[in-house]
Amino acid sequence: MPHTRSVLLVDDSKFARLLVRAFIEGNFPGWQVDEAEEADKAQSLAAQTQYDYFVIDFNMPGMNGIELGTVLRKAYPAARIALLTANIQQEIQKTVAALGIDFLAKPPTQEKITAYFKAQESQA
Amino acid sequence: MIDLTDLEKDTITELINIGVGRAAASLSEMVDQPVELSVPSIDFIARFSDAGLIAAPNEVVSAVKQSFDGPFQGDALLVFPEKRSLELVRRLLKVDVPLDSLTDLEQEALMEVGNIILNACLGSIANVLGSPINCAMPEFRKCETRNLLPEETGTAAQKAPPVLMILHVQFNLRQDDIDGYVLFVMDLVSIQTMKELVRKFIEQTLQ
Numbered sequence: 001m002p003h004t005r006s007v008l009l010v011d012d013s014k015f016a017r018l019l020v021r022a023f024i025e026g027n028f029p030g031w032q033v034d035e036a037e038e039a040d041k042a043q044s045l046a047a048q049t050q051y052d053y054f055v056i057d058f059n060m061p062g063m064n065g066i067e068l069g070t071v072l073r074k075a076y077p078a079a080r081i082a083l084l085t086a087n088i089q090q091e092i093q094k095t096v097a098a099l100g101i102d103f104l105a106k107p108p109t110q111e112k113i114t115a116y117f118k119a120q121e122s123q124a
Numbered sequence: 125m126i127d128l129t130d131l132e133k134d135t136i137t138e139l140i141n142i143g144v145g146r147a148a149a150s151l152s153e154m155v156d157q158p159v160e161l162s163v164p165s166i167d168f169i170a171r172f173s174d175a176g177l178i179a180a181p182n183e184v185v186s187a188v189k190q191s192f193d194g195p196f197q198g199d200a201l202l203v204f205p206e207k208r209s210l211e212l213v214r215r216l217l218k219v220d221v222p223l224d225s226l227t228d229l230e231q232e233a234l235m236e237v238g239n240i241i242l243n244a245c246l247g248s249i250a251n252v253l254g255s256p257i258n259c260a261m262p263e264f265r266k267c268e269t270r271n272l273l274p275e276e277t278g279t280a281a282q283k284a285p286p287v288l289m290i291l292h293v294q295f296n297l298r299q300d301d302i303d304g305y306v307l308f309v310m311d312l313v314s315i316q317t318m319k320e321l322v323r324k325f326i327e328q329t330l331q
Contacts, residue, residue, distance in 0.1 A: 012261075013232055013235065013236045013239070014229070014232045015216075015229055015232040015233040015235075015236045016236050018217075018229070019217075059239065059259060059261060059262075060261075061261060085243075086150075086239045086240040086242075086243035086244065086247075087243050087247055087259065088146070088243065088244060088247040088248070088251075089247045089250045089251055089256055089257070090251050091250075091256040106150070106236075106239075106240045106243075107150055107153050107154045107240050109153055109154075
């Protein structure tokens with residue numbers, strides 16, 4: 001029986017959140033999926049719930065995804081954090097890897113999102 | 125005006141090709157169908173209306189603009205005819221959404237498509253040239269084609285050097301008959317900087 005997990009999606013695009021939520025809920029029934037449209041809200045939600053996963057966009061108003069990821073990485077060392085971004089530049093990928101954050105290139109697809117969580121779960 | 129050798133022009137075209145190839149792959153993933161791309165053409169023009177792109181200047185288009193800066197700066201635009209954009213949104217959504225929310229989501233969805241496509245173009249160019257490029261938040265607007273670049277008229281135009289580099293890439297979703305185009309607009313200083321980076325890149329590559 002797979003564990004029930006909690007995921008926080010942080011993306012200023014409602015459209016992107018809607019897709020990723022649908023992909024997670026379709027494949028991992030019972031998982032809790034919460035949403036934040038920017039970093040401040042993400043941090044206040046994270047203070048209330050112990051999330052297993054954070055999926056974060058890079059380009060957001062206020063703190064960007066790497067800044068937020070750095071903060072969350074320190075505060076929640078046990079959580080898996082992934083940067084889901086259209087910004088595919090090597091510079092970003094290297095920075096993210098050095099922080100212990102996973103890199104997922106947008107667009108999010110059913111296969112990509114499912115494969116990511118399955119891979120993480122099989123390691124857990 | 126702009127003095128590019130054939131090799132430099134060819135290299136810029138190739139860089140854009142790599143970028144739009146990546147962008148087409150992204151779009152194709154999003155809509156689950158092949159996306160056809162035209163070979164990009166590069167034009168140096170003084171005014172947008174000279175671009176020869178505007179078959180129907182009064183046609184209303186949905187456009188996503190993303191400003192970028194780094195070694196060179198400018199605006200990248202993704203442009204769709206308005207009448208096709210809802211269809212594209214319906215294509216993009218893999219989940220059932222009621223029709224009234226579809227209209228609500230139209231702008232959100234197109235901004236995200238713009239973000240992915242323009243980042244794919246710019247990111248690939250940045251990766252090849254080895255110089256990071258920062259992209260601003262995408263902006264959405266609906267307007268007539270002739271008003272896509274309003275800054276070139278009026279006072280702003282007098283400040284900015286009157287040279288635009290227009291990289292024109294047409295793409296087409298054959299199944300749904302949706303087409304659109306990508307424009308890159310840069311001023312003279314940025315074009316010269318990019319030319320210099322391209323020259324160095326060619327030099328290193330040929331060594």
